[in-house]
Amino acid sequence: GQQLNQSPQSMFIQEGEDVSMNCTSSSIFNTWLWYKQDPGEGPVLLIALYKAGELTSNGRLTAQFGITRKDSFLNISASIPSDVGIYFCAGQRTSYDKVIFGPGTSLSVIP
Amino acid sequence: DGGITQSPKYLFRKEGQNVTLSCEQNLNHDAMYWYRQDPGQGLRLIYYSQIVNDFQKGDIAEGYSVSREKKESFPLTVTSAQKNPTAFYLCASIPDGRGTAFFGQGTRLTVV
Numbered sequence: 001g002q003q004l005n006q007s008p009q010s011m012f013i014q015e016g017e018d019v020s021m022n023c024t025s026s027s028i029f030n031t032w033l034w035y036k037q038d039p040g041e042g043p044v045l046l047i048a049l050y051k052a053g054e055l056t057s058n059g060r061l062t063a064q065f066g067i068t069r070k071d072s073f074l075n076i077s078a079s080i081p082s083d084v085g086i087y088f089c090a091g092q093r094t095s096y097d098k099v100i101f102g103p104g105t106s107l108s109v110i111p
Numbered sequence: 112d113g114g115i116t117q118s119p120k121y122l123f124r125k126e127g128q129n130v131t132l133s134c135e136q137n138l139n140h141d142a143m144y145w146y147r148q149d150p151g152q153g154l155r156l157i158y159y160s161q162i163v164n165d166f167q168k169g170d171i172a173e174g175y176s177v178s179r180e181k182k183e184s185f186p187l188t189v190t191s192a193q194k195n196p197t198a199f200y201l202c203a204s205i206p207d208g209r210g211t212a213f214f215g216q217g218t219r220l221t222v223v
Contacts, residue, residue: 031209031210033210033211033212040199040217040219041216041217042201042203042214042215042216042217043154043201043214044214045211045212045213048209048210048211050209088153088154090210090212091210092209092210095208095209095210096142096161096208097210098144098156098159098167098169099144099156099159099203099205099210099212100156100170101146101153101154101155101156102153103152103153104152104153
């Protein structure tokens, strides 16, 4: 099936640092989504992107829909301990198509 | 409260037994999904349903079955044909065609 690739696989950063992660696909997507999952819980939607080039913020989080429509980026500024978790990208090729997820980026924040 | 409810949160079954995981939503969302998550892994799509009485296989449908008789409900049956059923199962619903999935709390299934 289709696959999304996320990098890095894991990150260990100091509290206060900025974080960048990305997601790539071999196919063009018309929707990119970013989720965060805490241990033992379901993922929670952070940001949704619907247009190539779109840049959207949610507090300290900023995500971008890549111009090629084959990638997306998530940045977290001034990280804090509660940012710890797994960040997933997800994509959808066309409206009403299935939503697929990347393998995730595990973020650890060192106080 | 509106939301997606998965029950139970923890489930234990003996090998060879079928087991059904419940997923109910009162958000009036059209689409519902089932994903499987293994330790340290991403979410893999099992089945999804865009409307009542219709569903499609995802990437790992073998050994699983679903039904969508009501808009609010999308139960997943893990059959004895599933070779490695122990995993964390997540149900999601999507309000429209734009893909923004809202997840339940998950069911952790352990088969012994």
